[in-house]
Amino acid sequence: MDAPTAAEPGLTFRESPQNPAARIRDIADLCVKCGLCLPHCPTYRLVGIEGESPRGRISLIQGLVGEALTASDRVVEHLENCTGCLTCQSVCPAKVPYGELIDLGRAQLRVRGRRRSTSTRILGVLSRSRVVTGILLGLLRIARRLRVDRLALLFGIGPNHWLGRVLAHLHIPARNSAFRPTEIASAQPGDRQVMLFTGCVSRSLDPATLTDTTRVLERIGFRVNVPRAQVCCGALDLHDGDPVTARNNAARNSVAFGTLDQPIITVASGCAATLAEYAQLAPVGGESLSGRLTSVEAFIEEYLSAEEQELGTLDGRAVIFEPCTARNPRLRPSASRKLLERVPGLDVVELGTGLGCCGASGHHFITRAGQADALAAPIVQEIAESTPDYVVVSNVGCALHIGSLLSSWADPPEVLHPISLIARSLARRD
Ligand code: SF4
Ligand code: SF4
Incomplete structure (x- = not known):
């Protein structure tokens, strides 16, 4: 167990794992227990229990490092149930870095012998x-x-x-829909080139988005370089209490993407949110990688706007569900809407956020099905009332979760990434 020594001055836990208990004390003490975050927390809104709120979880983590609490099943359950949506962090007047705190808290569970399920x-x-x-x-x-x-x-x-x-x-x-990437060894002078971060889940379960992304980028004149040495962004490990593996992945990706000034395109906001933290996770090269990140929807929207390019007509209604991770201001949250509003004929409607999170949260939609489905219920209801042709989601986990809930409908709308609609719209224009 970690000795309660002082945290290294100026370093966050993301940067140094040396004194996590001290870091927990420092940042948990920022919480004044005002409770302003409670009505914004999806898991608290669902069950109304203090242990399922941000304030409750902060107290549990404080209890763990202060040895007042053991890592009992109940403590584990409350900490694991957090979806990591970070709505609490965005409304907290004391600026408690809750995201870092919950990751630290889960790492403390592992230190205390509570293994992942x-x-x-x-x-x-x-x-x-x-x-x-x-x-x-x-x-x-x-x-x-x-x-x-x-x-x-x-x-x-x-x-x-x-x-x-x-x-x-x-x-x-x-079976025949696998994404076939190209690694470009060297850029030619005058080349317009971008790098693509594929993400492990997108690559296995949503290859169509990666294929459409490549198609659209090439169609507007970019060469798409997909470094072969890239690995998982590390989000699952970071949020599951294994920061060492997350840091390893960050270091490997920082090498794989090098220090060229080419933009790094992401297709899943969940990966992008973790890649945006590489400046802290990977001291060598991480800052360069984070600084070059852009979501494919933001990149294409900016390009179309600068080049004043028109898109082809697509009829129908597209409702946009914005994942929590896409609400990060660094990732230009409104890019999907702005991009789709450029498509002639498309009726674009933005959905509300329901209880604040759809519940997909990494693999929660598989491992915590009851909670995930209850959190998604108001969103699914709103989709039903909107009678869309398309449900547009820019994060693979949320898309899989919402898609699986709609799959039992008699005539479900298609759930897809915004770039797939742009690929179809461009094909119509040709
Ligand atoms: S996390 Fe922030 S908003 Fe929530 S109780 Fe603590 S200080 Fe208040
Ligand atoms: S991250 Fe989301 S689910 Fe977790 S405590 Fe904060 S608001 Fe609640």
Whole structure:
């Protein structure tokens, strides 16, 4: 267990793991327990329990490092239930860095011997190995065809068990839809080149977005470089109490993307939010990577606006759900709406945020199905009332979660990334 020594002056935990207990004390003490964050917290709004609020979780973390509390099942549950939406952080008058605090708190659970759940560990392995993921997606396609989910019911694996959830609901892309990237060894003088961060989940479960992104960027004259050495952004590890692996990933990605001044394009706001923290996570090269980040929707919107380019007509209504991670001001939150409003014929409507978060939160939509579905319910209701043709989501986890909830509808709207609509619109123009 960590000795309660003073934190290194000027360093955050993201930068140095040396004295996490001291860092927790420093930043948790900023909380004056005013409770102004409570009505904004999705998990508190859901159940109205103090332990499910930001203030409650901060007290639990303080109790853990002060040895007043043990890492009991109840403490673990409250800390793990947090979706990491960071709405609390954005409304806190005392500027408590809650995001850092909850990551530190979960790391304290691991220090105290509370391991990640089996489901979380399995999903973590899947997100790291493309070969293993490829094999498992193949097995899953076969299991779907054989309706193994019905068989699983006999063994008590119902639709809310994480495995039942994967078997019955997880969107599995068609076998021939794999994303085929190109690594460009060197830029030629005059080349307009961008680099693409693919993200592990997008690459396995949403290759269409990556293919459409490449298609659109090439269509407007950019070469798309996809460094082969890139790895997972580290978000799952960072938020699951494993900052060491997250820092390793940050260091590897910082090397993979180098120090050229080419923009780094992201397609998932969840990855982008973690990549934006690389200045702290990877002291060498991390700042360069964070500084070059741009979401594909912001990049294309800026380009179209500067070049005064027109898009092709698309009929229908597109409702936009804005993920919590896309609300980060660094990532230009309104870019999806601005971009889609450029498409002639498209009726663009922005959805509310329901209870503040759709509940997808990394792998919560699989491992904490009950909470995730309850958080998504008001959003799904609003989608139903809006009668859209398209539901537009710029984060793969949220898209998978909302898509799986809509999949039981008789005639569900298509759930897709904004760039996929732009790809179709450009194709119409040609
Ligand atoms: S986190 Fe901020 S808003 Fe919430 S109780 Fe503490 S000081 Fe108040
Ligand atoms: S991050 Fe979101 S879910 Fe977690 S305590 Fe803050 S507001 Fe609540």
